[in-house]
Amino acid sequence: RKEVEQDPGPFNVPEGATVAFNCTYSNSASQSFFWYRQDCRKEPKLLMSVYSSGNEDGRFTAQLNRASQYISLLIRDSKLSDSATYLCVVVSYSSASKIIFGSGTRLSIRP
Amino acid sequence: DGGITQSPKYLFRKEGQNVTLSCEQNLNHDAMYWYRQDPGQGLRLIYYSQIVNDFQKGDIAEGYSVSREKKESFPLTVTSAQKNPTAFYLCASSGTSGGETQYFGPGTRLLVL
Numbered sequence: 001r002k003e004v005e006q007d008p009g010p011f012n013v014p015e016g017a018t019v020a021f022n023c024t025y026s027n028s029a030s031q032s033f034f035w036y037r038q039d040c041r042k043e044p045k046l047l048m049s050v051y052s053s054g055n056e057d058g059r060f061t062a063q064l065n066r067a068s069q070y071i072s073l074l075i076r077d078s079k080l081s082d083s084a085t086y087l088c089v090v091v092s093y094s095s096a097s098k099i100i101f102g103s104g105t106r107l108s109i110r111p
Numbered sequence: 112d113g114g115i116t117q118s119p120k121y122l123f124r125k126e127g128q129n130v131t132l133s134c135e136q137n138l139n140h141d142a143m144y145w146y147r148q149d150p151g152q153g154l155r156l157i158y159y160s161q162i163v164n165d166f167q168k169g170d171i172a173e174g175y176s177v178s179r180e181k182k183e184s185f186p187l188t189v190t191s192a193q194k195n196p197t198a199f200y201l202c203a204s205s206g207t208s209g210g211e212t213q214y215f216g217p218g219t220r221l222l223v224l
Contacts, residue, residue, distance in 0.1 A: 004153075008151075034212065041199075042217070042218070043201055043215035043216060043217050043218050044154070044201070044215050045215070046212050046213075046214075049212070087153065087154070089213075099144075099156065099213070101146075101153045101154040101155075102153055103151075103152055103153035104153055
């Protein structure tokens with residue numbers, strides 16, 4: 001089983017729709033979680049951190065479910081510009097921190 | 112402007128040749144990282160450094176080498192021992208190792224001739 005797993009997609013949804021995808025992780029000691037956005041042939045850029053209480057930034061909402069070991073990203077009122085690959089990142093701290101990137105979920109918004 | 116830069120944007124390597132990818136940051140970050148990304152894949156950690164003059168192997172260090180002589184710079188050498196080097200190479204930095212957000216450079220695409 002991979003340490004961090006994401007549905008690769010692609011998710012193809014119409015503009016204005018709400019879309020959500022999850023990222024599961026296997027290490028229960030994981031402590032920090034992030035969502036990054038990566039456009040085609042570009043570097044990943046931080047979208048948002050994920051806090052235990054959940055957090056919202058405009059149309060984007062991130063949540064963490066420690067019991068089931070997954071994080072989620074919800075995008076409301078999707079825009080054409082939201083088309084990208086979304087990477088989840090899970091960080092575990094032990095003797096040395098370990099950062100694991102998911103392989104990404106591709107999202108395509110159609111007009 | 113503060114940020115992290117990588118050069119070159121594209122790099123071509125001949126068989127048996129070593130090539131070096133540059134990564135520079137002026138964010139005053141302690142930690143720096145090198146990742147490799149293959150088409151349709153996630154990022155895989157090659158090497159990371161938490162402090163000057165110290166670095167550790169990541170998950171796929173074989174065929175690569177790094178140095179960290181200055182806080183601002185973390186160059187990656189792809190050696191001839193790396194048999195499948197064609198990939199997108201991303202450098203990142205963070206204030207501390209793992210705990211803080213990583214900021215990425217624009218990447219270098221390495222192609223084998």
